[in-house]
Amino acid sequence: MIRVVALRKAAAAGLAGAVATEAFSFAASRAHLGAVDLVGQLSSVALGLPRAVSLVAAAVAHVGVGVCWAVFYAFFFWGRLRLRPTLQGLIFAAIPAALTMLVVYPELALMQHPSGMVKIDVATFFAPLTVAALVSIALAHAIFGLVVGALYRRPVGYAVTHRPKPPRPRRAEATRVRRDQSPAGFLFATGIECSYPTIENGRWRRDEMESTRHYDFWQRDLERAREIGVTHIRYGPPLHLIFESPGRYCWDYIDPQMEELRDAGPEPIIDLCHFGVPSWLGNLQNPDLAASLAEYAGAFAERFPWVRFYTPVNEMYVCARMSALDGLWNEQLRDEGAYARAAWNLANASIAMSDAILKRRDDAILINSESSEFYQPCCPDDEIQRIASESNERRFLPLDLIFAHPLDERMHDLLLAQGIPQEEIAGLGRRKVPRRSILGIDYYEWNERLIDREGHAVALGELFGWYVIANQYWERYHRPMMHTETNKMDAAGAPRWLWRQWHNVQLLAKAGVPLVGFTWYSLIDQIDWSIAMSQAVGLVYPVGLCDLNREPRTVGLAYKQLIDLYRDQPDYRECKGLKEIIG
Amino acid sequence: MAGFLSAHGYDPGPSQRPFLAGAISGVLGTVPAIVALLAFGSLKVEAHILGLSPIETLGAGWVTMAIAGAAYSRFFGRAANEVRGGWLFGMSFGFGLWAAGAVLVLPVLSGGRAPAGAAAVGVALSLIVWGLATGLLLPFVHRPLHESIESASKDAKVGPGAAAANRGPIRQQRRGMRG
Numbered sequence: 001m002i003r004v005v006a007l008r009k010a011a012a013a014g015l016a017g018a019v020a021t022e023a024f025s026f027a028a029s030r031a032h033l034g035a036v037d038l039v040g041q042l043s044s045v046a047l048g049l050p051r052a053v054s055l056v057a058a059a060v061a062h063v064g065v066g067v068c069w070a071v072f073y074a075f076f077f078w079g080r081l082r083l084r085p086t087l088q089g090l091i092f093a094a095i096p097a098a099l100t101m102l103v104v105y106p107e108l109a110l111m112q113h114p115s116g117m118v119k120i121d122v123a124t125f126f127a128p129l130t131v132a133a134l135v136s137i138a139l140a141h142a143i144f145g146l147v148v149g150a151l152y153r154r155p156v157g158y159a160v161t162h163r164p165k166p167p168r169p170r171r172a173e174a175t176r177v178r179r180d181q182s183p184a185g186f187l188f189a190t191g192i193e194c195s196y197p198t199i200e201n202g203r204w205r206r207d208e209m210e211s212t213r214h215y216d217f218w219q220r221d222l223e224r225a226r227e228i229g230v231t232h233i234r235y236g237p238p239l240h241l242i243f244e245s246p247g248r249y250c251w252d253y254i255d256p257q258m259e260e261l262r263d264a265g266p267e268p269i270i271d272l273c274h275f276g277v278p279s280w281l282g283n284l285q286n287p288d289l290a291a292s293l294a295e296y297a298g299a300f301a302e303r304f305p306w307v308r309f310y311t312p313v314n315e316m317y318v319c320a321r322m323s324a325l326d327g328l329w330n331e332q333l334r335d336e337g338a339y340a341r342a343a344w345n346l347a348n349a350s351i352a353m354s355d356a357i358l359k360r361r362d363d364a365i366l367i368n369s370e371s372s373e374f375y376q377p378c379c380p381d382d383e384i385q386r387i388a389s390e391s392n393e394r395r396f397l398p399l400d401l402i403f404a405h406p407l408d409e410r411m412h413d414l415l416l417a418q419g420i421p422q423e424e425i426a427g428l429g430r431r432k433v434p435r436r437s438i439l440g441i442d443y444y445e446w447n448e449r450l451i452d453r454e455g456h457a458v459a460l461g462e463l464f465g466w467y468v469i470a471n472q473y474w475e476r477y478h479r480p481m482m483h484t485e486t487n488k489m490d491a492a493g494a495p496r497w498l499w500r501q502w503h504n505v506q507l508l509a510k511a512g513v514p515l516v517g518f519t520w521y522s523l524i525d526q527i528d529w530s531i532a533m534s535q536a537v538g539l540v541y542p543v544g545l546c547d548l549n550r551e552p553r554t555v556g557l558a559y560k561q562l563i564d565l566y567r568d569q570p571d572y573r574e575c576k577g578l579k580e581i582i583g
Numbered sequence: 584m585a586g587f588l589s590a591h592g593y594d595p596g597p598s599q600r601p602f603l604a605g606a607i608s609g610v611l612g613t614v615p616a617i618v619a620l621l622a623f624g625s626l627k628v629e630a631h632i633l634g635l636s637p638i639e640t641l642g643a644g645w646v647t648m649a650i651a652g653a654a655y656s657r658f659f660g661r662a663a664n665e666v667r668g669g670w671l672f673g674m675s676f677g678f679g680l681w682a683a684g685a686v687l688v689l690p691v692l693s694g695g696r697a698p699a700g701a702a703a704v705g706v707a708l709s710l711i712v713w714g715l716a717t718g719l720l721l722p723f724v725h726r727p728l729h730e731s732i733e734s735a736s737k738d739a740k741v742g743p744g745a746a747a748a749n750r751g752p753i754r755q756q757r758r759g760m761r762g
Contacts, residue, residue, distance in 0.1 A: 007667060046700040071671050103682045107707070113699035116628045120690055120697050227732045499746035549664045549722070551596045552732055558741035560732060565743070 003075050004211055004527055004538035004548075006155035010074040011067045013151035017144040018066025022059070025140050034132030036105065038062055038140065045111040069096050070148045078152060079537040089149015090142060097141035101134060154536040156211040156527055157204050160279045163241060164207065167215040170256040181231055183308075184579040186572040187482060187517025188563045189269065190225060190545055191234030192218075193526045195533060196276040197322070197329035202283065204536060205276075209238060211527040211538070212548060218257050220550050225266050225523050228545055228556055229563040234311065234369075234484070234519065235261065236271035240278045243296045251303065258304055269309040269367055272297055272353060273346075275319050275329060283331035284323050284342035294352035301360035311367050311484075312353035315442065316346040316398035318371045328534040340397070340414040347401035347428070354402075354434055365581060369440030369484040370399055372469045374448045375457060388451045396476065399439070403477045404431045436581050438516060439477055440484030441470045443501070466504040471513070480514040480577045485521035487543035489530070494543070494555035502562060514577030520545060520559050598735040601656040601663070604725035605717075609652015611724070612673075612717035613645050616709040623705025625698060632693045651680060652717050656725075664722045673718015674711055681710040 021038065028035030042058035049057065077092045078085075109128040110118060158164060193208045209215055225233055237254040244250055261268045273293060277283065281292055297312060313319070320342035323330040331338065350368065357364050373395045377388035393408040400407050406429065407415075415425055443466040446459035466483065474481060483505050488497035498520060509515040525544040528537055540548060545556035566572050595601040620626040630640040655676045656663050662672055685706045690697040698706050 005668065045704055047704065048701075068671060068674060071668075072675065075668055075671065099682070103686055107686055107703065110697060110699045111701075111703045111707075113703075116624065116698065116700055116702040117632065118697055118699040119695045121695055125690075495741045495745040496748070499743055503746060547596070547661055549661060549666075551661060551664060551729075552598055552735070554597045554741055557597055557732065557736040557738065558745060560736035561738075561742050564736070 003078075003540060004156050005071065005074040006152075006538075007071065007074075009155060010071045010152055013148045014067035014070025015063055016151055017070060017147040018063045020147045021066065021140045021144045022062060024143050025136065028136055028139075033136070034130060035136030036133045036140070041105070041108050041112075045108065046114055066144065069144070070152065073148055074152055074155065078155070079539060084149075085153045086146050086149040089145040089147070089152070091145070092149070093141040093145025096144070097138055100137050100141065101129060105129065105133065105137065154204065155538040157199075157206045157536045158210070160198060160203060160205050162205075164210045164215065166250075166252040167218050167254075167256055170260055171219060182574055184574050184582055185231060186567075186575040186578070187232040187269075187519075188230050188567060189232040189234060189266075189484075189517055189519040190228070190230045190523045190559075191269075191271075191485070191519060191521045192221060192236070192524070193522040193529075194236030194238065194271065194274050196238055196240050196274060197319075197533065198276060198279070198283075199329060199332075199534060199536070201332055202279065202330070205240065205279075206528070206533045206536065207238065207240075208527060208533075209236075212524055214524070215253075217550060219260060221523055221546075222257070222260055222264070222266070224546050224550055224552075224556075226264065228523075228552075228560045229567070230266050230523075230559075231563075231567070232309070232517065233261070233266040233268055233523070234271055234521065235268040236274040236314070237300070239273055239296065240276055243278050243292075245280055246292065246295065249296075249299055262304075262306055267309065268307060269311060270300070270304075270307050271311040271314050271369075272300065273313045273349065275314065275322070277330070284320060284345055285331050285333075285338060287345065289345045290348040290352040293349040294356040297353035298356035298360060301357045301364070305361060307361075308363070309365050309367055310354075310357050311369050311440065312357070313346050313350040314369050315371050316343060316350065316402075317373070317395050320346055320398065321394075322532065326532075328532055336414065337418050339394070340411070341418045341420075343398045344401065344415055344418070344420055347398045350398075350402050351428070351431070354437075358434060363436065363582070365436045365438065366434060367438045367440045367482060367484065368399070368402060369442060370473075371395075371485075372441045372443050372447055372466070372473060374464065374469050374472070375451055376448065376460065376463070377451050378453060381453070384451050384453065384455060387455050391449075391451070391457065399473075399477065401428050402433070403437070403439075403479065404429050404433055405477060433479075435583075437479055438482050438581070439473060439479040440482045441466070441473055442485035442521070443469065443483065444486060445488065445497075462500075466501055467507050470504075470508055471511075474508075474513050480516055480581055481508075482515065482517040482519070484517070484519050486519065487521055488555070489541065489543055491542050491553055491555070494553065495558035498555055498558050498562065509571075514580065516575055516578040516581070520555065524548060524550065595657065595660045595663070597738075597741075598730040598732060599664075599725065600728045600730070601660070601725075602653040604721055604728050605653040605656025605663070606649040607652070608656070608717045608721040608724045609648045609650070609713075610645060611720050612652065612713045612715075613648045615716050616648070616713035617641065617644075619709035619712050620705050623701045623708065625702040625705030625709065628698045628702040629706065632689065632696045632698070648713060648717075651676075652721075655714075655717060656721060663718070664725055666722045669718040669722050670715055671718065673714040673716070673721070675714065676718070677710045677712070677714020680714070681707050685710065 025037045029037035039058045039062050043054040073092050081088050106125050195208045241253045322328045324333045324338035324342040327334040375388040375391040377384045397411045445461050448460040448463045449457040450460050486501045488494040505518050524546050525548050526541040529541040546552050630637045
């Protein structure tokens with residue numbers, strides 16, 4: 001798949017476009033302006049059919065062509081130009097217009113010829129193209145483009161009031177038996193991208209599992225994961241669809257997949273909250289978030305008591321920043337105070353969810369994934385140094401809160417300024433962090449950033465590398481660690497990135513840091529991550545081990561080779577760090 | 584369009600066999616195309632223009648469409664495996680073949696002779712139907728032809744050596760630099 005296309009929406013747009021076009025063509029030809037009536041011309045081809053039948057066939061063919069062009073637009077053109085959708089449609093219409101002028105319309109004249117063969121040259125072929133015909137063809141196609149452009153938009157996601165179809169039922173015969181593995185084996189993981197923030201001020205829901213058609217192909221996806229040999233999979237049940245209201249859950253969205261994961265693997269690392277909350281909870285500024293999400297986590301752990309690994313809240317820093325500082329998701333604010341409030345709420349939710357899980361299963365292992373970020377000042381300028389320093393402190397806020405690390409003074413004051421009582425902040429600082437807590441560190445090539453002379457953050461690429469950045473987090477928290485996310489957009493360069501990340505992991509482990517796992521994220525390609533899911537465009541982000549047709553990418557083969565090489569080595573068959581945690 | 588396809592991995596996929604899958608699909612897609620040619624009386628006209636017998640025309644057409652199917656599969660890469668869009672990509676390709684081949688090249692090669700009337704409709708329809716069938720069939724034809732992940736993952740190109748920017752031992756690379 002190259003683009004996520006809403007086929008029905010495109011077909012409806014094409015149908016409407018074809019009808020509007022014909023309405024114009026018909027009216028213009030009846031006004032004796034020398035205009036081309038496309039359906040009329042089509043119905044005049046020499047097939048010897050009764051007039052009424054010819055007209056119906058021509059109308060059907062005209063609509064069919066319109067639908068095809070609209071789907072073509074949806075696949076190859078929509079979203080490529082940063083213009084209003086109607087203008088995109090108008091520009092696109094130049095393609096069918098040109099083909100009609102140069103090929104179809106002159107050829108139609110030949111098709112109307114009574115004999116089976118003619119002798120032509122360039123002049124006779126293009127003879128039907130009068131100025132009036134050219135103008136009317138151009139205008140008719142402009143109308144088509146405007147209609148299609150106006151109607152075809154937001155091909156991915158859905159209105160927050162809508163509920164997508166639940167996943168397909170499980171086919172037991174499609175499941176292969178999983179390979180036996182040690183409960184303390186190193187985690188060779190991948191994940192199913194499952195983000196579900198809202199955009200457009202809470203009106204439109206992004207749902208990566210729906211956009212990537214995981215609800216349809218979930219069983220094939222899990223089979224692919226087993227073929228590649230991953231031992232664990234980061235899996236995020238759609239919180240916004242399952243948790244309908246306090247005390248009410250719709251488990252249909254997750255039961256079949258959980259049954260399959262339980263029976264055949266890979267072992268899931270359940271990701272309970274991934275960048276969004278149910279609409280009835282509002283957004284991340286809601287102070288009731290912790291209590292509500294704790295209820296959900298408890299209910300989940302009770303329903304699936306066999307699950308060992310949990311990520312209560314994924315990438316709290318990224319979620320808070322994108323929602324409250326960058327203004328892209330959920331509450332869509334751009335305010336430092338709102339960021340602090342979101343981070344506080346998410347950290348409290350993570351803690352309350354962890355407690356709720358541990359109450360049901362005291363040996364559960366908590367993998368707190370966070371994006372590793374680093375800001376480098378470009379020069380000795382005081383202002384640039386200050387921005388870099390503040391950015392570096394801001395990234396630690398959610399983790400400081402859940403791991404009871406003393407807060408940076410500025411972050412502490414920011415929380416106080418949001419009306420959060422001093423005793424509550426101090427209470428988190430005194431909290432006993434659960435023993436089985438792992439720090440998950442995600443890393444991408446844009447995680448290291450330079451604060452440039454204008455004070456803007458620009459991506460540095462892999463300057464210091466995961467080893468150095470992850471080591472900063474190790475020095476701060478001294479928790480067992482896992483590389484919980486990485487990928488590379490360049491499909492050809494992805495195997496190189498994979499092996500280099502792996503060598504970073506090995507080096508950090510050799511330096512004495514207890515490392516329990518590695519993750520290529522994700523199993524299949526993602527949608528719209530190149531624009532941080534801030535608009536519903538449907539662009540494929542080709543970073544998966546497999547593409548959206550579920551065909552392996554080169555990096556999928558590379559990861560399989562990596563896993564096959566290392567999985568049975570003594571240090572990985574029984575991972576010391578994980579064994580110590582399991583105790 | 585080619586640039587857009589390229590951004591998503593222009594290679595058809597490391598375990599895929601695009602030429603074979605495309606050629607088989609192209610051959611299969613020719614069956615409904617022949618039906619269209621016969622229904623509109625286009626085959627005789629085409630054969631007359633080409634100076635061949637109808638059987639020879641069919642044979643040549645089958646070979647041509649096998650090559651066209653392979654070209655379609657290679658050009659569209661991963662997109663050709665897309666069930667929801669394959670029909671449209673195939674039809675676009677078929678339309679392209681008609682516009683370039685039947686409308687432009689054929690009259691030039693035959694001294695200006697071109698199919699007309701119902702025969703012209705049949706030629707157009709046959710190529711669009713061929714594209715539709717080829718595009719629809721290819722994802723299903725391709726699936727059983729894939730190399731397994733197990734064997735494809737053994738390739739040294741995706742192994743540990745991929746971590747290095749330049750392949751080969753440093754000594755060899757230095758020698759190469761000295762020329």
